[in-house]
Amino acid sequence: MKTVESPHDMQRICGNLRLAGETIGLVPTMGAFHEGHLSLMRAARQACSQVAASLFVNPTQFGRGEDLTNYPRTFEQDAALAEQVGVDYLFAPTEGAMYPNGYETYVEVERLTKVLCGVARPIHFRGVTTIVTKLFNIVRPHKAFFGQKDAQQTVVIRKMVDDLNMDVEIVELPIVREPDGLAMSSRNQYLSPEEREEAVVLYRSLEEARRLIDGGERDAKRIISTIERVIRTASHAEVDYIEVVDSSTLQPLDALNGETLIALAVRIGSARLIDNIKIKV
Amino acid sequence: MKTVESPHDMQRICGNLRLAGETIGLVPTMGAFHEGHLSLMRAARQACSQVAASLFVNPTQFGRGEDLTNYPRTFEQDAALAEQVGVDYLFAPTEGAMYPNGYETYVEVERLTKVLCGVARPIHFRGVTTIVTKLFNIVRPHKAFFGQKDAQQTVVIRKMVDDLNMDVEIVELPIVREPDGLAMSSRNQYLSPEEREEAVVLYRSLEEARRLIDGGERDAKRIISTIERVIRTASHAEVDYIEVVDSSTLQPLDALNGETLIALAVRIGSARLIDNIKIKV
Numbered sequence: 405m406k407t408v409e410s411p412h413d414m415q416r417i418c419g420n421l422r423l424a425g426e427t428i429g430l431v432p433t434m435g436a437f438h439e440g441h442l443s444l445m446r447a448a449r450q451a452c453s454q455v456a457a458s459l460f461v462n463p464t465q466f467g468r469g470e471d472l473t474n475y476p477r478t479f480e481q482d483a484a485l486a487e488q489v490g491v492d493y494l495f496a497p498t499e500g501a502m503y504p505n506g507y508e509t510y511v512e513v514e515r516l517t518k519v520l521c522g523v524a525r526p527i528h529f530r531g532v533t534t535i536v537t538k539l540f541n542i543v544r545p546h547k548a549f550f551g552q553k554d555a556q557q558t559v560v561i562r563k564m565v566d567d568l569n570m571d572v573e574i575v576e577l578p579i580v581r582e583p584d585g586l587a588m589s590s591r592n593q594y595l596s597p598e599e600r601e602e603a604v605v606l607y608r609s610l611e612e613a614r615r616l617i618d619g620g621e622r623d624a625k626r627i628i629s630t631i632e633r634v635i636r637t638a639s640h641a642e643v644d645y646i647e648v649v650d651s652s653t654l655q656p657l658d659a660l661n662g663e664t665l666i667a668l669a670v671r672i673g674s675a676r677l678i679d680n681i682k683i684k685v
Numbered sequence: 686m687k688t689v690e691s692p693h694d695m696q697r698i699c700g701n702l703r704l705a706g707e708t709i710g711l712v713p714t715m716g717a718f719h720e721g722h723l724s725l726m727r728a729a730r731q732a733c734s735q736v737a738a739s740l741f742v743n744p745t746q747f748g749r750g751e752d753l754t755n756y757p758r759t760f761e762q763d764a765a766l767a768e769q770v771g772v773d774y775l776f777a778p779t780e781g782a783m784y785p786n787g788y789e790t791y792v793e794v795e796r797l798t799k800v801l802c803g804v805a806r807p808i809h810f811r812g813v814t815t816i817v818t819k820l821f822n823i824v825r826p827h828k829a830f831f832g833q834k835d836a837q838q839t840v841v842i843r844k845m846v847d848d849l850n851m852d853v854e855i856v857e858l859p860i861v862r863e864p865d866g867l868a869m870s871s872r873n874q875y876l877s878p879e880e881r882e883e884a885v886v887l888y889r890s891l892e893e894a895r896r897l898i899d900g901g902e903r904d905a906k907r908i909i910s911t912i913e914r915v916i917r918t919a920s921h922a923e924v925d926y927i928e929v930v931d932s933s934t935l936q937p938l939d940a941l942n943g944e945t946l947i948a949l950a951v952r953i954g955s956a957r958l959i960d961n962i963k964i965k966v
Contacts, residue, residue: 508795509848515789541850567790569822
């Protein structure tokens with residue numbers, strides 16, 4: 405595995421790979437790798453002849469008062485894990501190289517970013533679409549791999565790719581969970597042991613919703629109140645949102661119909677955790 | 686010359702050209718070709734093995750009350766001219782193909798678009814950077830050619846290219862002028878014969894500024910008032926702005942220093958005309 409720091413070098417390397425007929429898979433990450441990230445890299449390894457992973461804690465997707473400074477940074481361990489799963493190029497640029505002084509260009513998806521996580525995090529998705537555009541322009545991947553845990557992110561990125569005619573296939577892979585069901589996240593590290601135990605309510609509440617729906621429930625309000633009841637059993641949990649939306653428009657549904665995304669965000673201690681399930685009825 | 690309407694077809698064609706080792710030059714236009722456009726196509730023909738021109742009157746760069754509906758559309762004549770100067774692919778998509786229902790993604794350069802033409806046309810450059818991003822993603826040119834008449838546009842596009850790591854070289858070519866000095870523009874067609882005669886004051890005022898500077902003048906205020914005095918000799922002319930700015934930051938200068946852009950916008954009848962000169966002192 406080759407580690408590349410300069411955007412210009414990475415662009416040149418990937419341009420040559422493309423001209424040589426290679427198929428490039430990109431896994432964009434902010435590091436602190438867990439099995440979720442590694443599953444994306446393994447999928448890229450299967451699907452593409454060359455695998456690039458990017459490791460960059462992107463400042464423009466963090467709002468004021470969010471966890472940019474504390475976000476876990478474990479470069480040596482990440483590099484070793486990436487190499488183990490077969491990454492060919494680890495692109496790890498500096499902040500100054502990605503956002504030099506005077507930087508002022510942003511890519512924005514207007515409506516899909518105003519709902520769900522976009523309410524509490526108004527500049528988050530603008531940062532995501534901007535950095536992903538930059539990474540796509542540097543790496544020029546044939547396929548890019550994202551995890552379903554950030555379900556809204558995938559919807560937003562797919563919309564950007566369609567709207568801006570980007571020539572890349574977006575691949576979404578399932579959420580990877582801890583043995584007790586908690587979705588893997590670099591932010592789980594922020595939880596105290598007690599909070600970590602309680603955090604399983606996110607998964608349990610979604611499983612409870614799934615059971616209701618399997619039993620025939622279609623009413624969004626009743627599903628949401630069931631989820632809320634389960635989450636309230638955790639004394640440190642504070643609901644940010646619980647929503648039942650169409651999985652491609654992200655618009656709220658009164659009754660389940662077609663592919664539905666049930667998504668939630670919950671604050672537990674200093675961590676803001678998200679989870680979701682998709683259900684086709 | 687091949688005319689291509691579908692963005693998807695154009696992307697496939699250009700992708701294959703790139704893989705085959707061709708060098709692609711792109712001339713983005715809104716049609717109504719004059720010698721200004723043709724000079725860009727000839728330069729692309731010299732510099733690249735394959736030349737694509739796009740012809741699309743881009744609705745997102747027109748504000749409310751601007752001339753989107755009246756903008757000249759002369760497709761047959763444009764196609765003949767493009768073929769004469771050696772364009773290989775004329776990309777002429779429909780509005781519905783470029784901005785399908787539900788379109789909602791925009792690229793924005795924040796500061797450089799707030800000055801000069803950005804004051805009277807607040808959404809103009811967002812439309813320009815968005816359509817140019819789309820065209821770059823469809824055509825994937827090695828070089829793209831723009832005219833100096835839209836000097837701010839080139840500065841904004843260069844900033845976007847740098848900030849978003851777009852792998853394309855931006856080439857700017859000199860303003861092409863009518864025999865009396867008026868900068869060629871599709872919007873000159875809006876002028877009545879009397880207005881057309883008066884419109885030469887834009888050029889004359891800039892030439893007067895050049896003479897002053899050649900004679901040693903460095904004070905921006907005195908240069909601006911000279912320009913204004915010349916333009917006031919035209920009874921139908923109404924100044925939108927006259928500015929003396931740094932040619933890369935577009936920030937106003939008190940005294941000329943380095944490469945200076947002297948830019949102006951003037952309304953004559955129903956036309957809003959722009960012109961500029963660059964002077965290195």
